[in-house]
Amino acid sequence: MTSPDPAASPVAPTASAWNVPNGLTVLRIIMVPLFLWLLLTQSGDSEPHRWWAAVVFAVASLTDWLDGELARRRELVTNFGKVADPIADKALMGSALIGLSSLGELPWWVTVVILVRELGITGLRFWVIRRGVIAASKGGKLKTMLQAIGLLLLILPLTGLLHSLGLWIMYAAVVVTVVTGIDYVFQALRLRRATGGGS
Template sequence: MSPGSAAGGADHLADRSERVSPWNLPNALTVLRVILVPVFGWLLLSQGGESTALRIWAAVVFSIATATDWLDGDLARRRGLVTDFGKVADPIADKALMGMALVGLSILGDLPWWITVVILARELGITLLRFWVIRIGVIPASRGGKLKTALQGLGLLLLILPLTGFLHSLGLWVMYAALVVTVVTGLDYVLQALRLRRGAGTS
């Protein structure tokens, strides 16, 4: 398992796999997060998102799932439990959770679709970019990436909760800020990837 990206923006491809069994607590937490994704989606979308109780429960499940991402990464790093399974499964679980939140909120009309499309396109593009240069080098996680993750998590949580007025508007403004950081860090990743490829071509 690798340090959690949703919580810390870590680059899982940079983690060194240990020769340990994939049957460990960090990986179990990753699997739990995958299982929680459809549960979260059902709670969020049931009754057209109009049920206050279900929206609160959706926020609780989202928070728990996000917390497992931080916890599994911390455990894996401290106990030397980084595995190939975790390096692949963890980012998939992260993107599934965030993707479900983004798409679900857009379906309910609480988040503009264009924001969801831009963020998801960026995440997919950066993932493909990392694989494009993985044999040459690893693009390290940046502070901007961690800020992006934190802003997305906070903004989505505020929008998932059945809030109105200022707090609901605050959630949207946080997502706007997250979008700006998402685009800027995405461009930075592209520049780093191009430098790696250029450096490999001249070496």
């Protein structure tokens, strides 16, 4: 979830950082170490841990959607949420990418491309944060959905067609990730120029 464009949906003046959407964001961050531990535990029969890792990942991903819906519907979009929510998303997705690649279940080049893009866009957001927020695009939301579905299929202890499907979904996610990343760069440059920002 990425906060909506403030030009179209301004932050409510009474919105406090102490609210349910931000609490869900913090919860998602707290769940990341638990998810990683479950995913990387390989002693004995690791299959139950993989199922539990998938459950934690799915619940954490659900909070990503839920906090955005609550923030918009109840006008609880805050500056804290604008910063913390993308960080929570990238911590969850990044841990899944690195964990799966370290287990040999996802090519490292996929992880590197996605992480470079995500870290770069996070840097761009901070670069222009005083001048505005880079709004989420439909492509960005599609990217997030593809990554979540593909990673979930790979986290589950599946074999055969379903495991291969997870890989192909991740390959599609890479394409959307790169395309939307380029679009975000142009958005940031336009925002800087429109507000008179220098380099």
